[in-house]
Amino acid sequence: MPILEICQLKIKPHLSKDDPSLLSALQKARTELREKVVNTQSRFYRCIEDPSLIYVLGIWPSLNRHKEFLASPHKAEILDAQDELFDFQWIIHTNFSDAGWDAVPLSAPVMGIARLFIKPEGVKPYQAVVDKYGKVVEDGTKPYKGLMEWRVDCEEGKFEHVFLTGWEKEGDHAAFTKRTREEHLEYAGVRENYEGMDVKHARDMEK
Known part of the structure; x- marks a missing residue:
């Protein structure tokens, strides 16, 4: 069963919340995931209450598949470049409908x-x-x-x-x-x- 990943990142304090490199880095990771690992179809959201917080939503074939990626060399290759931009906050996974993004208020x-x-x-x-x-x-x-x-x-x-x-x-x-x-x-x-x-x-x- 597919699962939904929700990840919260916090923009580094020395960076502007409107720095265009933030979205560019997220989009680059999405492209590399699609080409090398899984097409997560990731979506990126900025928190209204605290604009330094960013939410990444993505679809994985299973929880184990995501864990395999996080333990693989691809993880460092694709995500480590973001360490200069974001501080990782948390990540959670939920069950996800076969309807995919149609089940989410995008x-x-x-x-x-x-x-x-x-x-x-x-x-x-x-x-x-x-x-x-x-x-x-x-x-x-x-x-x-x-x-x-x-x-x-x-x-x-x-x-x-x-x-x-x-x-x-x-x-x-x-x-x-x-x-x-x-x-x-x-x-x-x-x-x-x-x-x-x-x-x-x-x-x-x-x-």
Whole structure:
């Protein structure tokens, strides 16, 4: 089954956030991956809340295939040049639909990237709320698609659910969440199952 890679990078503090070499380096790596390893079809997003953060989204045939690349000589050949531009922050993987990018809100002006860290005892009640209110979220983010998947590479005993949602403008996500919590008390209580969360918003760097 294909998996989605989400990687967060931080621009080196001495570099301008608008330095054109940043996007050029990312695009070069994407081309070299396609030619030498796997066509990851990578997409690049800049965080709105903190413009020094960049998200790289890419498709891999499997988690093992990505791990093989990271342990191979190709990794240094393709990615080490970026060490002068970025500091690595984190990388996660989720299951991915066979629909590919059609399952992700790439056409949205703003993408919400949410990492929800779920308590072990909260997984079942959390999933029940997600199942019950999934249609509400789907309707609230129209016309954009939304991806809701569990992370597949958590440490043992850890659970993380990932949401990618599309919005017209900054602030729409928070307004939707506030309205939905007010209208559906059960949905509002889902946070009781969280150990923590990281919610950011980003724009496509190539648009």
